[in-house]
Amino acid sequence: xxxxxxxxxxxxxxxxxxxxxxxxxxxxxxxxxxxxxxxxxxxxxxxxxxxxxxxxxxxxxxxxxxxxxxxxxxxxxxxxxxxxxxxxxxxxxxxxxxxxxxxxx
Amino acid sequence: xxxxxxxxxxxxxxxxxxxxxxxxxxxxxxxxxxxxxxxxxxxxxxxxxxxxxxxxxxxxxxxxxxxxxxxxxxxxxxxxxxxxxxxxxxxxxxxxxxxxxxxxxxxxxxxxxxxxxxxxxxxxxxxxxxxxxxxxxxxxxxxxxxxxxxxxxxxxxxxxxxxxxxxxxxxxxxxxxxxxxxxxxxxxxxxxxxxxxxxxxxxxxxxxxxxxxxxxxxxxxxxxxxxxxxxxxxxxxxxxxxxxxxxxxxxxxxxxxxxxxxxxxxxxxxxxxxxxxxxxxxxxxxxxxxxxxxxxxxxxxxxxxxxxxxxxxxxxxxxxxxxxxxxxxxxxxxxxxxxxxxxxxxxxxxxxxxxxxxxxxxxxxxxxxxxxxxxxxxxxxxxxxxxxxxxxxxxxxxxxxxxxxxxxxxxxxxxxxxxxxxxxxxxxxxxxxxxxxxxxxxxxxxxxxxxxxxxxxxxxxxxxxxxxxxxxxxxxxxxxxxxxxxxxxxxxxxxxxxxxxxxxxxxxxxxxxxxxxxxxxxxxxxxxxxxxxxxxxxxxxx
Numbered sequence: 338x339x340x341x342x343x344x345x346x347x348x349x350x351x352x353x354x355x356x357x358x359x360x361x362x363x364x365x366x367x368x369x370x371x372x373x374x375x376x377x378x379x380x381x382x383x384x385x386x387x388x389x390x391x392x393x394x395x396x397x398x399x400x401x402x403x404x405x406x407x408x409x410x411x412x413x414x415x416x417x418x419x420x421x422x423x424x425x426x427x428x429x430x431x432x433x434x435x436x437x438x439x440x441x442x
Numbered sequence: 443x444x445x446x447x448x449x450x451x452x453x454x455x456x457x458x459x460x461x462x463x464x465x466x467x468x469x470x471x472x473x474x475x476x477x478x479x480x481x482x483x484x485x486x487x488x489x490x491x492x493x494x495x496x497x498x499x500x501x502x503x504x505x506x507x508x509x510x511x512x513x514x515x516x517x518x519x520x521x522x523x524x525x526x527x528x529x530x531x532x533x534x535x536x537x538x539x540x541x542x543x544x545x546x547x548x549x550x551x552x553x554x555x556x557x558x559x560x561x562x563x564x565x566x567x568x569x570x571x572x573x574x575x576x577x578x579x580x581x582x583x584x585x586x587x588x589x590x591x592x593x594x595x596x597x598x599x600x601x602x603x604x605x606x607x608x609x610x611x612x613x614x615x616x617x618x619x620x621x622x623x624x625x626x627x628x629x630x631x632x633x634x635x636x637x638x639x640x641x642x643x644x645x646x647x648x649x650x651x652x653x654x655x656x657x658x659x660x661x662x663x664x665x666x667x668x669x670x671x672x673x674x675x676x677x678x679x680x681x682x683x684x685x686x687x688x689x690x691x692x693x694x695x696x697x698x699x700x701x702x703x704x705x706x707x708x709x710x711x712x713x714x715x716x717x718x719x720x721x722x723x724x725x726x727x728x729x730x731x732x733x734x735x736x737x738x739x740x741x742x743x744x745x746x747x748x749x750x751x752x753x754x755x756x757x758x759x760x761x762x763x764x765x766x767x768x769x770x771x772x773x774x775x776x777x778x779x780x781x782x783x784x785x786x787x788x789x790x791x792x793x794x795x796x797x798x799x800x801x802x803x804x805x806x807x808x809x810x811x812x813x814x815x816x817x818x819x820x821x822x823x824x825x826x827x828x829x830x831x832x833x834x835x836x837x838x839x840x841x842x843x844x845x846x847x848x849x850x851x852x853x854x855x856x857x858x859x860x861x862x863x864x865x866x867x868x869x870x871x872x873x874x875x876x877x878x879x880x881x882x883x884x885x886x887x888x889x890x891x892x893x894x895x896x897x898x899x900x901x902x903x904x905x906x907x908x909x910x911x912x913x914x915x916x917x918x919x920x921x922x923x924x925x926x927x928x929x930x931x932x933x934x935x936x937x938x939x940x941x942x943x944x945x946x947x948x949x950x951x952x953x954x955x956x957x958x959x960x961x962x963x964x965x966x967x968x969x970x971x972x973x974x975x976x977x978x979x980x981x982x983x984x
Contacts, residue, residue, distance in 0.1 A: 339792050354627040397747055401783070404651050405796040411648040412803055419629035 339393065341439045343406030344432035345386035350407075350414045351429035352379030363422045382433075383407075389440065463618040467611050471811050472833065474607035476840035477590065479808045481601060483844060485587035485656075486801025488580060489786055489794055492538040495579030497933045498855045500915040502574050504540035504929075507566040509721040510707040515569030516542045517706060517727065524548070525731050528696075532725040535566045536742065541574075542566050575860040582851065582870055588664070591874070595667065602668050605661045612654055615646060622647055632953075638814040645807040652800040653807065659784035662777070688750070689768045694734040701733040701759040709756045712763070713739045716754065723751065733759050745790075748775060749782035809841045834889050839881030842896035845944060847877025849903035852937075856907075856914045890951070897948035904941035908934040 354360045356375035369375065386407065391399035417425040487494065496504070507515075516532045524546055531545040544562040563572040578585075589597035616622070626647065629640045646653065666673060677683040710722055723742035729735045735758030740751040754766040770778060782788055786797045816834045820826060826834070854872035858865045880899065884892040911934060912918025922930035 343796075350627070357624075357627065360627055398745075398788070401747065402793055402796075405793060405800060408649040408652050408803070409796050409799045412645070412799070415627050415629050415644050415648060418627060419631060 339402075339439075340406065341436040342386045342390035342393075342403050343410045344436040344439070345382055345389055346403075346407040347410040347414055348429040348433040349379045349382030349386060350411050351418075351426060352376070352382060354414065354418060355426070360418065360422070364426060367423070367426065389436075393440070460618050460620060463614040467614040467618055468815060470607045470614070471611045471808075472815050474604040474611070475808050475812045475815075476836055477600065477604045478608055479805055479812065479840050480590075480844055481587045481604065482801060482805040482808055483848070484583040486798055486805060487848065488584040488587055489789075489797045489801065491580030491584050493580065493929055493933065494583065494852075495577070495581065496538075496540055496929055498577045498579045498852070499540075499574040500911075500917050500930075501860070502540045502563070502572060504535070505565075505567055506537070507535065509534050510710050512542050512566040513706045513710060513722075513725050515567065516544055516564050516725075517703065517730075519564055519569035519571065520544065520546065521703070521730065528729065530725075530727045530730060532727070534721070534723060534725065536723065536744070540566075541572055542569075575855070576866045577855055577869060578866050582873075583848070588660070591870075598664055598667060602661065602664055605657055608657045609654075609661065612646075612650075612657060616650070619643060619647070635814070635817045638810055638817050642807060642810040642814050645803045645810060649800050649803040649807075653804055655783055656801075656804065659780040662780045663784055687774050689765070694729070694736060696729040696732040697734045699733040700731055701735070703727070703730050703735055703737075703758045704761045706737060708761060709737055709754075710739065712756075713741070713754045716766070717741050717752065727758065730758065735759055736764060743782065743787050745788055747782045747788055748778035749785055749787055750774070750778035812837045812841065831889075835881075835885060835892075838884050838889065838892050838896060839878070842893055842900065842947075843877050843880040843884065845900040845940070846880055846896065846903050847873045849900065849907060849937075850876035852907055853903065853910060856910045893951045894948050897944050897951060901941050901945040901948060904937050904944060907937040907941075 352375045355369055356372045356379060361369060387403045390403035394402055414425055512534050520530050526549060527546045528549045529547040533543040535542055542564040544564060546559055563574060565572055588601045590600055625643060629644050631637055673683045713722060720741050722739040724740040726738040736755050737758045738753055738755040740753045743749050743751055752767050755764045757764055789797055816830060819830055851869055851873035854869040858868050880896055884896050887895060908919050917930045919931060919934040
């Protein structure tokens with residue numbers, strides 16, 4: 338299942354969302370890194386998700402797949418974040434951990 | 443909404459631009475919205491066009507056969523049944539289509555014009571003619587999404603006008619949306635107009651690359667129809683343009699000297715060597731059995747963005763290569779890639795699902811936009827004016843009744859007897875009678891009840907599909923799970939998922955909207971926000 342690019346961009350968008358003040362509440366037991374760290378991490382992960390797709394599928398198909406999966410990941414994140422913010426954060430972590438394994442399937 | 447008496451002072455230029463864009467956005471979106479919603483929904487279903495067709499012909503089962511064998515089996519069948527045809531157009535099976543399909547054209551006969559012959563379905567392995575229920579399958583949704591079931595050329599023109607409105611609405615929407623990054627991840631539920639705007643923004647902004655791509659490439663696909671003048675100004679005949687763009691087709695006149703058609707296997711092998719191992723998708727044979735017969739192979743386009751297939755033409759009598767399609771210039775390659783991006787034929791299963799979900803966000807964007815138009819203009823203590831009632835009723839008809847129509851099309855496929863003459867047209871009629879009939883009946887109910895009840899009906903219709911499938915065929919959900927028939931199992935599960943989605947929508951519509959209590963909101967504390975009270979301002983932006 339070549340969805341690792343989407344999983345990485347899901348984590349990237351989660352970082353970028355949690356770097357915004359209005360999305361940081363409701364996660365109380367969780368200690369979040371500072372906004373700045375999260376923002377840098379988010380952009381790095383977004384770049385990584387592009388690299389993953391391009392590396393796997395070549396530039397033409399890779400960029401297409403990356404943009405498509407990135408859009409779906411962002412839409413799913415916003416749905417989940419509005420409903421269960423903790424679950425969204427947890428899923429981002431789990432997805433990020435699973436992504437390297439998926440890449441070798 | 444265009445006149446805003448609360449701002450009498452001359453507006454600064456940026457604000458004026460935003461407001462005029464908001465006006466354009468609201469009205470273009472409204473006028474084209476109902477058709478665009480139907481185009482998005484049926485177009486999204488079309489990403490599974492071959493799968494829907496397979497589901498709608500449960501008599502046929504897929505078998506994986508190499509291209510050489512399928513092509514030769516089909517040719518043998520045609521030579522045994524109608525050897526004197528002018529042309530055989532053979533669509534080979536692939537991992538998404540179960541059967542070989544042949545369109546045969548008889549030699550022109552001046553005395554008796556030949557009757558139009560229906561598509562032949564052949565067993566890929568043996569070439570035996572297959573019988574299956576007559577249906578338009580997934581092709582119906584695909585055709586509807588750009589022809590709108592209207593006579594040519596009106597449907598395509600109307601779809602084109604709507605696509606142009608859509609493109610303008612996308613651009614004006616981006617300009618008018620002033621908090622595009624601040625509200626990037628924002629979606630607040632149960633806050634009335636606020637929530638509809640959030641949902642509209644989220645579905646539009648998060649999948650913006652897809653919306654812009656799909657609208658633009660959809661327009662470009664039919665651009666030669668919408669803007670025929672550049673071709674007319676530069677070429678005497680349309681054929682001259684086609685030849686210049688795609689190369690001359692190898693059309694030799696039949697000589698009348700009979701010559702046997704050589705086996706097609708070596709030609710497919712030779713083409714595969716040129717195409718780095720790709721198999722052909724289509725085999726076109728002209729003047730079979732004649733010394734001047736030709737075999738044209740069209741390359742499968744799976745895995746490549748360019749949807750225009752390369753082709754190689756061989757002599758059917760000698761097996762020599764006669765011509766091949768020229769390597770496309772930059773303009774033709776661009777057009778091919780744009781078509782490919784729109785159709786998504788290059789997409790494997792995983793990317794196909796991505797396309798499907800992105801298409802759903804498009805439908806969600808149009809749907810929430812239409813609802814927002816009404817919610818924004820509804821006054822709590824005044825009777826709704828005529829235009830508002832009209833738009834709300836059209837919204838119910840377009841958004842809540844179309845899913846039932848699509849489900850009715852699929853249900854009709856299982857419920858109309860398989861041998862009934864004219865059943866394919868009956869299936870199509872079932873969709874439109876259900877869709878428009880339900881919209882008409884919903885007029886009898888108060889608007890809020892109409893939303894809930896039509897959505898409940900859609901839920902029931904989609905939930906009924908796996909049941910009816912299990913009762914009328916031997917390929918129900920349990921049987922297909924047991925035999926590993928993932929297409930049928932996936933289809934039934936997808937129908938259940940859509941039913942759940944419609945049910946959720948009905949449930950949400952039935953809940954009373956929360957009174958706008960101003961308790962300290964957890965998500966967006968006004969005191970912590972650097973820009974206090976942004977709510978009114980950004981609601982006004984649309």
